[in-house]
Amino acid sequence: MAAPFEKLLVANRGEIAVRVIRACHEMGIRTVAVYSEADRDALHVRYAHEAYPIGPPPSSQSYLRIDTIVDVARRSGARAIHPGYGFLSENPAFARACRDAGIVFVGPTPEAMDAMGDKVRSRELMTAAGIAVVPGSPPLSDADDARRHAKRIGYPVLLKASAGGGGRGMRVVRDAAVLPTLFDQARGEARSAFGDDTVFLEKFVERPRHIEVQVLADGHGGCLHLGERECSIQRRHQKLIEEAPSPAIDAATRERIGAMAVAAAKACGYVSAGTVEMLRGADGSFYFMEMNTRLQVEHPVTEAVYGVDLVRAMIEIAAGGRLPWTQEQIVPRGHAIECRIIAEDPSRGFVPAPGTIRALRAPGGPGVRYDGGVYAGFTIPVHYDPLLAKLIAWGENRREAAARMARALDELRVDGVKTSIAFHRRVMGHPAFLAGDLHTGFLAEHPELTARGTDPWLDEVAVLAAGVAHFRRMEQLSLRAGGPSASRGRSDWKRGARAGWRR
Amino acid sequence: MKLSAKVGDRIHELAVTRVDAAYVVTLDGVEHVLDARKLEADFYSILYEGKSYELSVESQGGSYWVRHGAHEQLVELSDASRGGREQLRRREGPEQIDSIMPGKVVRVLVAEGEEVQAGQGVVVIEAMKMENEVASPRSGRVKEIAVTPGATVEAGAKLIVLE
Numbered sequence: 001m002a003a004p005f006e007k008l009l010v011a012n013r014g015e016i017a018v019r020v021i022r023a024c025h026e027m028g029i030r031t032v033a034v035y036s037e038a039d040r041d042a043l044h045v046r047y048a049h050e051a052y053p054i055g056p057p058p059s060s061q062s063y064l065r066i067d068t069i070v071d072v073a074r075r076s077g078a079r080a081i082h083p084g085y086g087f088l089s090e091n092p093a094f095a096r097a098c099r100d101a102g103i104v105f106v107g108p109t110p111e112a113m114d115a116m117g118d119k120v121r122s123r124e125l126m127t128a129a130g131i132a133v134v135p136g137s138p139p140l141s142d143a144d145d146a147r148r149h150a151k152r153i154g155y156p157v158l159l160k161a162s163a164g165g166g167g168r169g170m171r172v173v174r175d176a177a178v179l180p181t182l183f184d185q186a187r188g189e190a191r192s193a194f195g196d197d198t199v200f201l202e203k204f205v206e207r208p209r210h211i212e213v214q215v216l217a218d219g220h221g222g223c224l225h226l227g228e229r230e231c232s233i234q235r236r237h238q239k240l241i242e243e244a245p246s247p248a249i250d251a252a253t254r255e256r257i258g259a260m261a262v263a264a265a266k267a268c269g270y271v272s273a274g275t276v277e278m279l280r281g282a283d284g285s286f287y288f289m290e291m292n293t294r295l296q297v298e299h300p301v302t303e304a305v306y307g308v309d310l311v312r313a314m315i316e317i318a319a320g321g322r323l324p325w326t327q328e329q330i331v332p333r334g335h336a337i338e339c340r341i342i343a344e345d346p347s348r349g350f351v352p353a354p355g356t357i358r359a360l361r362a363p364g365g366p367g368v369r370y371d372g373g374v375y376a377g378f379t380i381p382v383h384y385d386p387l388l389a390k391l392i393a394w395g396e397n398r399r400e401a402a403a404r405m406a407r408a409l410d411e412l413r414v415d416g417v418k419t420s421i422a423f424h425r426r427v428m429g430h431p432a433f434l435a436g437d438l439h440t441g442f443l444a445e446h447p448e449l450t451a452r453g454t455d456p457w458l459d460e461v462a463v464l465a466a467g468v469a470h471f472r473r474m475e476q477l478s479l480r481a482g483g484p485s486a487s488r489g490r491s492d493w494k495r496g497a498r499a500g501w502r503r
Numbered sequence: 504m505k506l507s508a509k510v511g512d513r514i515h516e517l518a519v520t521r522v523d524a525a526y527v528v529t530l531d532g533v534e535h536v537l538d539a540r541k542l543e544a545d546f547y548s549i550l551y552e553g554k555s556y557e558l559s560v561e562s563q564g565g566s567y568w569v570r571h572g573a574h575e576q577l578v579e580l581s582d583a584s585r586g587g588r589e590q591l592r593r594r595e596g597p598e599q600i601d602s603i604m605p606g607k608v609v610r611v612l613v614a615e616g617e618e619v620q621a622g623q624g625v626v627v628i629e630a631m632k633m634e635n636e637v638a639s640p641r642s643g644r645v646k647e648i649a650v651t652p653g654a655t656v657e658a659g660a661k662l663i664v665l666e
Contacts, residue, residue, distance in 0.1 A: 345603070351635045352604050355658065359544030359559060376544065382605055382630050410572030415545045415561045425573030458569070458576045461556055463508045463515055464528045465549060466567035466578035468539045469560040471504055471519040471526065 003028040004319030005080045005104070009073045010034070010044065011094075012084030013063060015373030015389055016297070017044035020082045023311040032076045034069055036062035038381035043373050050076055057383045063087045066097045073103050080104040080318060082311070086385065089294040090117065106318040107272045108293045115268040116291040122268075126288040129263035134279065134287040137201040143180040149201050150179060156206070159183060161190035162198035169193060172204050205287060207439040208279040210234065211246055212292075213261035214302045216313055217270045222323040225258035226306050227332050229298055232438040233427065235350045240420065240443075241427060242298035243337045244305050247398060247436030248280065257286060264291060273299070273314050282439075297340065297390070300369060304336035304394040335401040336394045339409065343386040345418040347452040354380045357388075358416030363408040367394040367401075370412075380417065388414065391424075398436065402428050423450060505583035509591045510576060516583065600639060600663040602656045606630030610652055613663070617645045626650065626662045637662060 009032040010020045017033065021044060024031045033048035038057035045051040052072045055062035062068075064087060073081055081098055083089035083106070092110035099105065107113075116122045123133045137149035139162060150157045150173065159182060161169025169190035171182040183199070191197035210231045217223035230246035231239040245254065261276040268291075275296050277289040299310045308325075317323070344350040356379040362370040372389035374380065380388070393408055395401030406428040409421055426449050427433050432442070443450060506517040518529040526537045538550040545559040561568045567578045581587035610627040613619055624636035625645075643665035650662050 348603065348638075351637075352606075352630045352633065354604060354630065358561065359546070361544075406573075412573070413546075413559055413570065415559050415568075415570070421573045422575055458571055458574055459510050460530065461549070461551065461558070461571070462567075462569035462576035462578050463510055463517065463530060464535055464537060464551070465539070465547060465556075465558050465560050465569050466508065466562075466580060467506060467517045467519045467528045467530075468526050468537060468549075469547070469562060469567060470506065470580050471521070472541065473562065474504065 004316055004321065005029050005078075007032060007049075007076065007078045008080045008082060008106070008315070009069070009076065009078035010048065010084065011063070011069050011081050011088055012086070013039055013042055013044055013373070013384065015371050015387060016084040016086075016295070018047055018373050019371055020084060020311055021047045023309060023315065027312060027315065029315070032072070032078045034063070034072055036381075036383070038383055041378060043375055043378070052076065057381060059087060059383065066091070066094050069094075070097050070101050070103065073098075074101060078103070080106055080315070082106040082315070083294065085294050085297055090292070092117065104318050106314050108270055108274060112268045112270050113293045116293050122291060123288070125267045126264055129260065129267045131260045131264060131276075131278070131288040132286060134205065134289070135203045139198045139200050140183070143183045146183050146199075146201060147176055147179055150176065153201060153203050156204040158202045158204040159186040159199050160202055161186065161194060161196070162200060163190065163194035163196040169199060203287075205279050205281040205285075207282040207441065208232075209246065209248055209439055210239070210277070211249065211257070211280045211286070212275045212277040212296070213257055214296075214299070214310075215261050215265045215270065215274050215276065216310070216317075216323065217265050217272065217274070218317045218323045219271050219320060220322050223262050223265050223270070224323060224325065224327045224330055225261050226302050226308070226310075226330055227254055228257060229296075229301055230438060231298060232440050233433075233442050234440055235443055239298065239340065240342075241337065241339055241424065242301055243335065243398070243401070244301040245332060245335065247438070260286075264288075272317055273310050297387070298338050300371060300390060300392045301336040301338045304369065304392055305332045305334055306330055307333070334394055334396050335398040336392055337398075337401045337405050338390055338392045339405060339424040340387055340420070341389040341391060341412070341414065341424070342420045343380050343388055343417045344420060346420055346423040346450040350420075350450075352382070352386050353418035354382045354386070355417040356380070357414060359413060360415070361411065361413040362389075363391070363411035365408070365411075367404050368392070368408045369394075370408075388417075388419065399434070402434060507581050507583050507588045507591055509579040514588065514591055517580075518583075599661055600625060600637060600665070602626075602628060602658060602660045602662050603637065604628060604630045604635065605658045606635070606656065608650045608652050608654045608656060608662075609634055611648055611650065612636075613645050613648070615645050615648055619643060619645060619665070628656065639663070639665070 007030040010017045021031045031048040033044050033051040034054045035045050036057050054068045088094040092113040095105045095110040135153045140146045156174045159171040169186050171186045173179050186199050187197045211228050213228050214226040229244045231242040233241040264276050275292040279287045343353050345353045360376045369392040374388050393401050393405035395404050409425045504519045508515045508517045520527050526539050528535050540548045545561050547558045549556040559570045565580045569576050581591045606628040609629050613625050619639045620642045623639050625639050626637045628635050646666040647664035
């Protein structure tokens with residue numbers, strides 16, 4: 001089959017740009033990379049057939065510049081643009097600019113993005129498609145108003161600041177008696193934190209799991225789902241570990257939420273890959289959160305259990321192709337887990353830890369997939385997100401996948417920067433994780449997972465190794481300085497020769 | 504070569520010599536013979552008492568991060584003199600709070616002379632599109648503030664000095 005496009009521009013960077021480039025090269029499509037001044041040495045530039053600069057390091061002046069990127073596509077002769085995730089991927093203005101320039105945007109229509117990007121409209125669409133949304137209230141005028149709405153929604157409820165974020169101005173209210181006090185507190189906190197004391201109510205979902213359903217739709221009315229992913233292990237509402245399927249979901253539930261997601265996608269005329277995100281309460285109820293109108297970071301776990309290539313499917317659909325499968329042909333097999341390897345220090349509350357990667361070894365072997373965007377010697381720019389690589393492990397069942405992931409994490413080595421590798425390794429051996437007892441407060445519930453790294457069994461050999469490394473360092477320094485070597489004046493060459501004779 | 508080594512809260516005595524291809528490391532009076540080979544990058548293969556360890560050792564000044572699989576341990580080294588040991592001991596309560604990342608100073612949350620608690624945020628630094636609060640590792644009084652909002656700092660730059 002001929003390639004659907006002769007040439008495609010990847011409007012992204014890092015591991016996802018590399019991921020898209022890989023799909024293109026397998027399909028016989030030539031690739032165009034774009035890069036900011038901070039990314040001249042980046043991996044995606046090295047892998048692409050062509051690469052063009054698009055501006056200074058801040059993404060607002062480079063990876064978010066619609067005009068520049070469309071212009072590069074035009075000049076390079078790229079017939080299509082894949083936006084990856086983040087940056088311009090959910091920007092309807094970008095999709096429109098592509099359309100106006102006669103370039104195919106690999107993703108949904110700007111109209112579908114508009115519909116899903118609008119909180120009110122997307123909630124209406126979801127409700128019409130039979131998906132419950134988290135019940136809430138409009139902005140509250142006073143404590144009496146709050147009490148009326150809380151009664152309607154049902155306790156427990158969550159007081160939230162309209163201008164909010166970071167948990168400030170948030171209060172969980174479990175009964176009506178404490179509502180007036182907590183209402184005043186939330187208001188006061190919102191006022192001092194954001195200069196705006198508007199608060200509203202939402203149903204508080206207890207121990208929620210983050211469950212999301214992958215959908216794929218073509219431009220000919222075909223639409224199917226590829227089951228769910230569970231992404232409950234998060235920090236600052238960002239995912240760290242994802243898996244498919246969810247340990248909390250059985251086949252019947254999968255069919256039910258899959259059908260809901262397909263209905264949601266159809267309701268907005270969705271085309272391409274998309275994800276319907278939901279919260280699942282401890283009582284088994286599902287609530288719609290939002291639809292992500294793009295490829296997700298964690299798409300490889302779905303690819304692993306369904307044996308499909310979602311990026312390839314997106315490109316074929318963008319070229320006017322039909323879905324090559326029916327829903328019945330889409331059957332999951334086994335279990336997959338993904339760990340996001342990030343340049344952050346988990347023991348310091350996941351602060352970013354940029355720097356230069358000194359050494360990097362990717363794991364291999366059965367059932368392991370490594371999607372990286374960096375290499376040894378690469379300096380991680382401070383301007384972008386800290387994702388270095390994704391590690392994906394597949395197994396016949398969840399336990400095998402976790403064991404395989406643990407093994408792969410032991411093989412993976414990223415030296416020179418702080419990473420989340422040791423944290424992920426601890427999670428893979430944690431009883432609550434292995435029991436599948438997950439919810440979005442998992443990290444807060446298990447602080448030992450992010451405690452400063454102490455592995456006491458390593459103490460002795462670590463001290464010995466550090467001693468040897470220090471000795472060698474001093475030896476090399478004195479050799480370079482031409483002074484007497486720390487090893488009694490013999491050079492490495494002579495010693496090597498001596499050892500050779502002895503054998 | 505005589506050294507002091509700190510792991511966690513404990514300080515050990517260490518002596519290292521080379522005898523032909525092997526390293527003889529004496530740890531707290533016990534002698535260990537290591538067949539240690541430096542391989543690519545930071546990797547070492549260490550054969551020791553019937554076990555094979557693949558370790559990577561990354562150093563920065565006297566700090567050595569030793570990794571085995573996904574596990575890691577920080578070992579701090581100094582010379583074995585009394586002054587060296589003192590220095591090691593003091594590293595548990597630093598007077599100086601350094602930036603843990605390069606970025607831009609957004610806010611300074613404390614004033615000179617102010618008492619701070621361990622874990623309290625002192626400076627907010629923006630890096631990788633996020634605001635990050637740098638916390639004080641111990642309690643004490645702020646003696647000096649070395650940065651002003653708007654300043655660009657490198658990793659390791661001095662932010663605050665405590666007394």
